[in-house]
Amino acid sequence: MVSTSDDDDDHDHENEGNEQHQRVTTNNNYLRKCLLCNIEQPLRSHHCDFCNRCVLKYDHHCPYLETCIGEYNHRYFWCFLLTTDILIVWSIMLSSGSFVPFSDWSSWLHINKFRLFAMHVLIISLCATTILLCIHSFFALTNSTTWERVSRHRITYLNRLPDEDLNPFHQGYCHNFFYSFLCHRIKEQQWDIVYKRRVEEHVTFMGSSPSTTANKTEEKVVSNGVNHDSPIATKGFAVESDSSPFKLFDFERRVPKADDVFIRVHYCGICHSDIHQAKNEWHTAKYPMVPGHEITGVVEQVGSNVRNFRVGDHVGVGCMVDSCLHCNSCKKNLEQYCPDTCYTYNSTELDKVTPTYGGYSNFITVKERFVCKIPKNLPLDGAAPLLCAGITTYSPLRQYNVGKNTRMGVIGLGGLGHMAVKFGVAMGADVTVISTSESKRDNATKLGAKAFLVSKDAEQLKGAENSFHFIIDTVSAPHDVVSMINLLSFQGVYCMVGASPKPVEIPTFVLLFKRPIVTGSLIGGMKETQEMLDFCGKHGITCEIEKIEATPEQINVAYDRTLKSDLLKYLSLDAAAPLPCVGITTYSPLRQYNVGKNTRMGVISLDGLGHMAVKFGIAICAHITVISTLESKHDNATKLGAKV
Numbered sequence: 001m002v003s004t005s006d007d008d009d010d011h012d013h014e015n016e017g018n019e020q021h022q023r024v025t026t027n028n029n030y031l032r033k034c035l036l037c038n039i040e041q042p043l044r045s046h047h048c049d050f051c052n053r054c055v056l057k058y059d060h061h062c063p064y065l066e067t068c069i070g071e072y073n074h075r076y077f078w079c080f081l082l083t084t085d086i087l088i089v090w091s092i093m094l095s096s097g098s099f100v101p102f103s104d105w106s107s108w109l110h111i112n113k114f115r116l117f118a119m120h121v122l123i124i125s126l127c128a129t130t131i132l133l134c135i136h137s138f139f140a141l142t143n144s145t146t147w148e149r150v151s152r153h154r155i156t157y158l159n160r161l162p163d164e165d166l167n168p169f170h171q172g173y174c175h176n177f178f179y180s181f182l183c184h185r186i187k188e189q190q191w192d193i194v195y196k197r198r199v200e201e202h203v204t205f206m207g208s209s210p211s212t213t214a215n216k217t218e219e220k221v222v223s224n225g226v227n228h229d230s231p232i233a234t235k236g237f238a239v240e241s242d243s244s245p246f247k248l249f250d251f252e253r254r255v256p257k258a259d260d261v262f263i264r265v266h267y268c269g270i271c272h273s274d275i276h277q278a279k280n281e282w283h284t285a286k287y288p289m290v291p292g293h294e295i296t297g298v299v300e301q302v303g304s305n306v307r308n309f310r311v312g313d314h315v316g317v318g319c320m321v322d323s324c325l326h327c328n329s330c331k332k333n334l335e336q337y338c339p340d341t342c343y344t345y346n347s348t349e350l351d352k353v354t355p356t357y358g359g360y361s362n363f364i365t366v367k368e369r370f371v372c373k374i375p376k377n378l379p380l381d382g383a384a385p386l387l388c389a390g391i392t393t394y395s396p397l398r399q400y401n402v403g404k405n406t407r408m409g410v411i412g413l414g415g416l417g418h419m420a421v422k423f424g425v426a427m428g429a430d431v432t433v434i435s436t437s438e439s440k441r442d443n444a445t446k447l448g449a450k451a452f453l454v455s456k457d458a459e460q461l462k463g464a465e466n467s468f469h470f471i472i473d474t475v476s477a478p479h480d481v482v483s484m485i486n487l488l489s490f491q492g493v494y495c496m497v498g499a500s501p502k503p504v505e506i507p508t509f510v511l512l513f514k515r516p517i518v519t520g521s522l523i524g525g526m527k528e529t530q531e532m533l534d535f536c537g538k539h540g541i542t543c544e545i546e547k548i549e550a551t552p553e554q555i556n557v558a559y560d561r562t563l564k565s566d567l568l569k570y571l572s573l574d575a576a577a578p579l580p581c582v583g584i585t586t587y588s589p590l591r592q593y594n595v596g597k598n599t600r601m602g603v604i605s606l607d608g609l610g611h612m613a614v615k616f617g618i619a620i621c622a623h624i625t626v627i628s629t630l631e632s633k634h635d636n637a638t639k640l641g642a643k644v
Contacts, residue, residue, distance in 0.1 A: 045057075082133060390543070397470075429596045445636075447639065497520065497588070
């Protein structure tokens, strides 16, 4: 059943829902399934996040009336504005006669100052309501809505029109007025029919044949000279066992469906979890395996129901490509915790049969919900690791309110770590990088960490005990967690985002006397991932990367280098980009635990994850200390911005 914006009784709602369902079944060329309500949306419908329902002819959500304004109550909203205008005019007329007359101007101002203030408030209110009344009168006369006007570039049935100024629902001022205010409850308007007729009329007027351009709007955006109607031949790099090197691998991507986005991969990052999976260290590997879940590229084709993306858009794909969309986790935009999550590679689609292959390839087909838009000011290569490392560190920082006055530690200055530092600094936290290597001190300082700790130096760790409000651990190798928890202040948060293949042992007494929150965080949902990318665009945050050529030989070398921990920068396959993994992996927990200003944040290790954690910590203004086993990483941590 389709929810509408009608404010009448439940019986009316039920009838309207049934009528709407009939329209859905008879005019399915213009339908789009709402992933949140799990219903088929008719044309001009939009899901309201505040009311959590789909609204027909959605205009806006009114916070004062606490309801959505749509097709069935827009006339009431117009009457409300008119009545408010009349009441304000009446109040002004009454107030104008209440002024106390005085011959002396200064005395008159002193006696009537409160009346004068009230009069100014009334006049300002009158101006505001009059402007709103005029705007909504215009919308009623032209049969348009606020949402369609403001978001035209995002709405598929509008941005595909041959003329960007064409209003496909305008049927004449008298007809629009009559329908809006008098008879739309008597006769249901078929917007899909109106839309098709208006587009054909416009095309005919411009000198084209309607028969050849009936679906011209779809052809304009659905493809970019390539309309795939058969499985798409794709080349990638795969491993065939836990000990085999990468080899060229030919496979097929599915034909883009109505809700799909077809992407040409430009970059894909190399995440440490790719190595875990390829070498079957988590004992879940399915071969042949094409890794890669930090993908950036350009849209080449979109399905007919796709609304948020157009051909040529810069986009990213992270760790997930599908989920059930019905469970509590999906409804809360936490798709990563869905029991049926389909991961970008080493997984299967929802049919539990079709294997998924990752971003070490030249093409990928993904559902619209699991594609993110890359801000225009971010380069595709540096943005790729944000889709994993970025969201992984951003999410916990938001969850635990990292910000000003947060002393935040980032353990490890690798892919995740440096993103955590950047986010922490941007949020205003006081970030400290914690690494085994003194050589990373300079990098930590450059990222914005205010401090750097060498985790192998017992005296440094002793001096930093009980000092951090929040610590994000980005290290994926086995290490001493207990000594890091001792750095927390009372009831501090210790968030682990590095996926170590071995269990972590924590003595009970460590937990009893500090009452710490020891937790973990898994990437982030799609809504939060887009929020993270927008945050990066606002603050100019990208991942520190090193591009490598997309060949099997170079990938094999890159894996060896990553295992030897001889890099600070994230490795990125050119034409198969740095994977958005490290960035999201460190960004997510920093957001999850609200890392920000006045947060003393420790970062253990200054490897790929660690250096991202330092960057994120600095970006959110945390006080960052890097904890490392190597004094040589001290300079890198200082450069990244760590304070110790």
